Amino acid sequence: MDFGSLETVVANSAFIAARGSFDASSGPASRDRKYLARLKLPPLSKCEALRESLDLGFEGMCLEQPIGKRLFQQFLRAHEQHGPALQLWKDIEDYDTADDALQPQKAQALRAAYLEPQAQLFCSFLDAETVARARAGAGDGLFQPLLRAVLAHLGQAPFQEFLDSLYFLRFLQWKWLEAQPMGEDWFLDFRVLGRGGFGEVFACQMKATGKLYACKKLNKKRLKKRKGYQGAMVEKKILAKVHSRFIVSLAYAFETKTDLCLVMTIMNGGDIRAVAGPRPPSGRSCTETRLGELLAALPGCWGGGVMSCVHGPALRRVLCRPVHCTEPRWAATPAGARLWVSRSRRAGLGLLTACLHLPLPGSSAGGFGARFPALWARAGGRGCGWENRLLLPAEAAELAEEAGWGPVTWTPAAGNVRISDLGLAVELKAGQTKTKGYAGTPGFMAPELLLGEEYDFSVDYFALGVTLYEMIAARGPFRARGEKVENKELKQRVLEQAVTYPDKFSPASKDFCEALLQKDPEKRLGFRDGSCDGLRTHPLFRDVSWRQLEAGMLTPPFVPDSRTVYAKNIQDVGAFSTVKGVAFEKADTEFFQEFASGTCPIPWQEEMIETGVFGDLNVWRPDGQMPDDMKGVSGQEAAPSSKSGMCVLS
Known part of the structure; x- marks a missing residue:
């Protein structure tokens, strides 16, 4: 019997069972009740001091942080005077992600609902010039x-009101919980997925929420012996700084006795080279879509001054994320409304089709419009049937909250790609546009890098060109498939050899690849004048909607x-030998402590929302008074009237 293969089968079975099916039906059952109970909001006496240390700016709190944004929108929904601004905000976001064919209709409805003086949701705070431009324009970015x-407008008086509300105090509770130490004991390891220069990558599960990650x-000893401290810290800081749906997110950083651990987005779909292939019936090839997603990832790094893919491995190790979506069927609200949600294969596995049925005004539940005015307004003031529309998972969850039957959550993403390795990335200082160095994967490094010259972001595009060539030709542009080439010879080929293109390349893909693999960086296609328009408008992407892709x-x-x-x-992944002769000093311990920074705010908050923990803990009293958890009153001590699990928001 091959016990190595048996070990892999057993480990895979445990991992698949934890991962669950596509609809994540096993998610809640996989939570560890002991650790879930430790995710408890503190009384205000413990978190009031955070007012002095937190950045209380409107953009950072209410737009960038998921829980901050959710609580701010709940505050707006609970105050009728802010309802029109909130609904306009949501509908503009809906317009920006709508199909091209639906945009004219949505634009007309949006203008009628918010820009006409006689409209019920008329936004009188908008200036005449902005309104006039919105009425006259068309196309992408119309309502930006x-x-x-x-x-x-919301960042002025409404935001100040929010800071004086219970919703802001709830935000302080969540920030206190976010700052609590979470280490090795919070995670359950499954099988090893791969091995790198300094350690291994394992699939793991956050015990309290059931969410799967890659750890x-x-x-530590290998890092010190091979002088890897600086590179490890740079990667950790960059992963914590960059937030893009096309780059893996760092959620936790902690230390154990032997290791420094980075807990990141798990990518279950394998290497991108295994999934790039022929053109499907939809009209877009895998190559076009994957390449478009990689292009969308690069500005996400550059916005933080990060040269992300300079050295090749980051582009070579791009993985696919699977569908992970919980779908409730009919769900009834206390007011008699029902919401049917199902996955829309026509429009994309990452979306949902929702049909909301509201009671007729004359029915026994005819007070629905008065009880939930924002939801009633979004349905156009109509009862018994709201046309099918596409909802992002978060939007559908908000509708469920408005309707009053409790939290409904989905984990978005379906087979998209992310850059998964930033171990050799470079972070530029403020005002710096070029750097110098020599590190990376042979065959992916641009000529100017090989020559020891200063280089800028254009080297990213050379690496992208090599990746595109590999995706189409199943080999690199500077060596035959299976050919072993010494690094010195490979360097000469990159510097001098012209690239040949097999018949697999279409005219558009050949032209695009040639433009990326230009040896002169000044002639290379790339990021110019603060824009990627030269790339995005290339004929290769004629069937790609960049707005919907992003x-x-x-x-x-x-x-x-x-x-x-x-x-x-597992046996093919291999194992490291024991590192001997390494002793740690005070400076090493200080580095380890600096590295183990705990939770990263945005990914952690996304996890709390996606897994339903936010909805479970974000419970308000029906009478609108301060919740018992803010007072420090336990469930056993609370009065019966304050035990309601319903979140009343309007």
Whole structure:
């Protein structure tokens, strides 16, 4: 019997069972009740001091942080005078992610609902010039000036009111909970997925929420012996700084006795080279879609001054994330409304089709419009049937909250790609546009890097060109398939050899790849004048909607099988030998403590919302008074009237 293969089968079975099926039906059952009970909001006496240390700016709190945004929107929903601004905000976001064919209709409805003086939701705070431009324009970005005006309005008096409300105190509770130490004991390891230069990557599960992650364990002794401290810290800081749906997110950083651990987005679908392929019936090839997602990832790094893919491995190790979506069927509200939600294969696995049925005004539940005015207004003031529409998971969850039957959550993403390795990335200082160095994967490094010259972001595009060539030709542009080439010879080929293109390349893909692999960086296609328009308008992407791609709304060309583990057999991954002769000093201990910074706010808050923990803990009293958890009153001590699990928001 092959016990190595048996070990892989057993480990894969445990991992697949934890991962659950596509609808994540096993998610709640996989939570550890002991650790879930430790996720408890503190009394205000413990978190009031956070007022002095937190950044209380409107943008950072109410737009960037998921829980802050959710609580601010709940505050607006609970105050009728702010309802029009909130609904306009949401509808502009809905317009920006709508299908091209639906945008004219949505634009007309939006203008009628918010920009006409006689409209019930008329936004009188908007200036005449902004309104006039919104009425006259069309196409992508039409309502962006309007959205900026709405957010500017909400960032003034409404935001100040929010800071004086119970919703802000709830935000302080969540920030206190976010700052609590979470280490090795909070995570359950499954099988090893891969191995790097300093350690291994394991699939793991956050015990309290049941969410799966990848845990990159960097061996402390190996890091010190191979002088890897600086590189490890740079990668950790960059992962914590960059937030993009096309780059893995760092959720936790902690230390164990032997390792420094980075807990990141798990990518279950395997290497991108295994899923790039022929053109599917939809008209977009896997290559076009995957390449578009990689292009969308690069500005996400640059916005933080990060040269992300300079050295090749980051682009080579791009993985696919699977569908992970919980779908309730009919759900009834106390007021008699019902919501049917199902996955829309026509529009993309990452979206949901929702049909909301509201009671007729004359029915026994005819007070629905008065009880839930925002939801009633979004349905156009109509009872018994709201046309099917596409909802982002978060929006559908908000509708469920408005309707009053408690939290409904989905985990978005369906077979999209993310850059998964930033171990050799470079972070530029403020005002710096170029850097110098020599590190990376042979065959991916641009000529100017090989020559020891200063280089800028254009080297990212050379690496992207090599990746595109590999995706289409199943080999690199500077060596034959299976050919072993010495690094010195490979360097000469990159510097001098012209690239040949097999018949697999279409005219558009050949032209695009040639433009990326230009040896002169000044002639290379790339990021110019603060824009990627030269790339995005290339004929190769004629069938790609960049707006929908960046919103994660395009149908993925490949969706991983939830019953398959896309990783090598455990015995093929290999194991490290023991590092000997390394002793730690005070400076090492201080570095480890600095590295182990705990939770990263945005990914942690997303986890709390996606897994339903936020909805479970965000409970308000029906009478609108201060909740018992803020007072420090336990469930046993609370009065019966304050035990309601219903979240009353309007």
